[in-house]
Amino acid sequence: DAGVIQSPRHEVTEMGQEVTLRCKPISGHDYLFWYRQTMMRGLELLIYFNNNVPIDDSGMPEDRFSAKMPNASFSTLKIQPSEPRDSAVYFCASSPGLAGGVNEQFFGPGTRLTVL
């Protein structure tokens, strides 16, 4: 398997523009996670899905952020409008399931977002 695939790997945009990050999870994984990582705050969970349904979006910072999972092989994280403080590395991860309530996650390579 190719692992979790994210695109683009790098994105530079100007404040106020819409940004869309994309993720393809590992085939057969039921859970998909979106994270944001910064030096100041470390790794933060934004939202996660189970079988394409959002389960916990309490980490989504504000209404400018939205995430969708239209099918089992694709998810998007959208920021509209973008702000300089959104600059970070965004990771997507997938998990084969929460058997017994616990399971490891497999992370993608990340998208480095810079908002000027």
Next chain:
Amino acid sequence: EDQVTQSPEALRLQEGESSSLNCSYTVSGLRGLFWYRQDPGKGPEFLFTLYSAGEEKEKERLKATLTKKESFLHITAPKPEDSATYLCAGFSGTYKYIFGTGTRLKVLA
């Protein structure tokens, strides 16, 4: 509030100099404690899951242990290729993942 705190923030070791990384947690209804390794420019890579106090797991030069309040990642005779950031995460009873900010490890040849 659920919280995971890692220490030290950064650690420099000589090759072969064993040490431990600490992960202190207050996570309600802890279902599991994870350790990940992250190399620069890459996503975290899974190392271990610990489920209950007293449990230990090993992989090459790494051994993870868990108590009711903290977890340790012991590194025995480290090599330069062990240099990375090590992340600890708790999975709570309410199905939330809480990550620490990591320990940056540098092993000098």
